[in-house]
Amino acid sequence: MKKQFLFLIFSFFALTLYADVKLPNVLGSNMVLQQQSTTKLWGWAFPGEKIKITASWDNKTIETTADGNAKWQIDLQTPKFGGPYQIVVQGNNKIVLENIMIGEVWVCSGQSNMEWNYHLGVPGIKDELAQAGKLNIRFFSMPKTTSKTPQDNVEGSWTVCDSNSLKAFSAVGYYFGKQLSQDLNVPIGLISSNWGGTPAEVWTPADLVENNPTLKEAATKKAPVAWWPVTPGYTYNAMIAPIVNFNIAGAIWYQGESNTLTSSSYAELMNTMIGSWRKAWNKNLPFYYVQIAPFKYDRYNIGALVREAQTKNLSTENTGMVVISDLVSDTLNIHPVNKKDVGLRLANWALAETYGTKKGAYKSPIFKSFTVNGSNGLIDFDNAEMGLMLKGEKAKEIFVAGADQVFYPAMVKIKGNTIVVSSKQVKKPEAIRYQFSNAGIGNIFSKAGLPVAPFRTDNWEVNTGSLK
Incomplete structure (x- = not known):
């Protein structure tokens, strides 16, 4: 008995010795x-x-x-x-x-368009390498990993932004951080936590998906793939949960392409995800996101429906949406190469809404109301105080339909922040759709230079059948 007691005492002190x-x-x-x-x-x-x-x-x-x-x-x-x-x-x-800075910290999350970096091909970012080390920016990059349960640690380390570390970091995140650093003149910390191909379900705590019948049903439609997880909660547990104790200013997000087949639940899913992050950080985090770009998907209108859901998410407090339809040069490429302007537009939202240093327009015009005057349809917009304009002689990607639900290309006249829409084939407009397709790119802008967000005025059934 005495030997056992001595052994326990020895074990205790031995453990204490190595309990670093x-x-x-x-x-x-x-x-x-x-x-x-x-x-x-x-x-x-x-x-x-x-x-x-x-x-x-x-x-x-x-x-x-x-x-x-x-x-x-x-x-x-x-x-x-x-x-x-x-x-x-x-x-x-x-x-x-050592070498700790005090400043502003942001999480950069989503799928491949947030992950995209120098090595994957970003025009112009090579010119950034020479000056990268002069910027007061630090990076923390999360490795791609998953877990069935929430984790309290993750591999990785903080690095100083320089010509080498920049190459592997999110280009959108970098341009966002660079603009904040220059305008606020403070150190910027960027935490990159993203994974190409991932649906939003995996970034949301599993219980919130499993206990919501709508979200659970949508999640079951995600077929397993070889390159990224689809199980609810798996990247949240391994790539978000380990950092929720680390105080941040907010989050930027670029995702949605992998939820195009379940667009009807996407707005609810995103509200659930944003709410879960805010609860985890115990603060009303600013959450600024990118509306997915025009792309030729293999089913009709599935991209348009996700963009519509993303616009609905603007009703969630302290969120902002960047419209990037004008930044796309190739609708066959799901990764638009212009990451600089995406990052700058996200930064403009943060500068205006989070930091109160608005320099100019940062909100795209958003559909407000639809009224009919004879054979004309009148569309009014929010965020178009200076008025609207066309880039080109004729409006593109805008259509009008009557009660028969057949859409025809529309003629457009602009009066301040109102567009007047008509067609010889439609005596009385019942619905108007603008850029409401997978790959259509419109040309109506605010006079401040920001593209009008895609919209439709109807709630009719949308064709999402296969193009093949």
């Missing part, structure tokens, strides 16, 4: 912490082990103790932007985090 304090990988040298906020530091240590933390911006030491699950967490108040700083974490061992 550990941090998750997202807490590391070169990171950016959200300025003027309460940010969390957390990790693991032997139960009961005392941990002291000292940040060089105020040199105050704060303390906490690891709990019975060998976990610890502490709140740290961050100052106004600046740096570089140092954080010392002292337990049985000592961890020194």
Whole structure:
């Protein structure tokens, strides 16, 4: 009995000797912490082990103790932007985090168009390499990984933006961050968490999908593929859950192409996903997203229906949508090569709505109302205070139908922020559709230069049959 007791005592002290304090990988040298906020530091240590933390911006030491699950967490108040700083974490061992900046942190998520980088082909980004190291930007790139349950750590490390690290990072994210850095004159931290081909279900906690009959039914229609996960929650658990303790300013999102066959539930799915992220971060995160681009899918109108759902998501508080139909040069390429202007338009939303530094128009005109005056249909728009204009002599991709639901190309006259639509074949307009197809590209813009978002005024059944 005495030997057993001595063995237990020896084991306890042996474990204590090797119970080094550990941090998750997202807490590391070169990171950016959200300025003027309460940010969390957390990790693991032997139960009961005392941990002291000292940040060089105020040199105050704060303390906490690891709990019975060998976990610890502490709140740290961050100052106004600046740096570089140092954080010392002292337990049985000592961890020194160097070259830390205080600034603004954003998550860049979605599928392949957010993932797209220098190596995959982005015109113009080669010109960025020489100056990349002069920008005060830091990157954290999530590896592609999945989990059935929420994880508390992920592989990866923070890197300083330079000519080498930029090549593997999201081009949209980079251009977004560059614009913020230049306009706000603060350090920018960008966390890239994306995976080409993934449907939005995998970025949403599984229980929220499984307990919603509409979302559950749509999820069952996702056939397994060899290159990306389709199981609800799997990338959320492995690529979002590990960083929800890390305070961020907001998120940008470019996804939707992989939900074209279940567009009827997409708006609800996105609202559910956004809500789950906000709950996890415990804040009303700004969420700015890209409307999917024109592309020739193999079924009728499935892209149009996703774009329609994305427009509906604008009713969700603190969201913004970038329309990019004018940035597409090849509708046979699902990855439009112009990533710079996509990033800049996302940045303009953030600068205006999150930071209050609006420089000009950043919202595309959105359909507001439809009225009929004789043989004319009148469409009014939000976000067109300066008026509308055509780029070209005749309007493209706009159609009008009567009660027979047969659509004809429309003639358009512009009066301020109203378009007047008519057709000799339609005596009384019942519905108008603009750029409501997979690959159609319209040419109606605000006078500020932003494309009108695709729309339809009807709720008639839409043909989504195969093109083959």
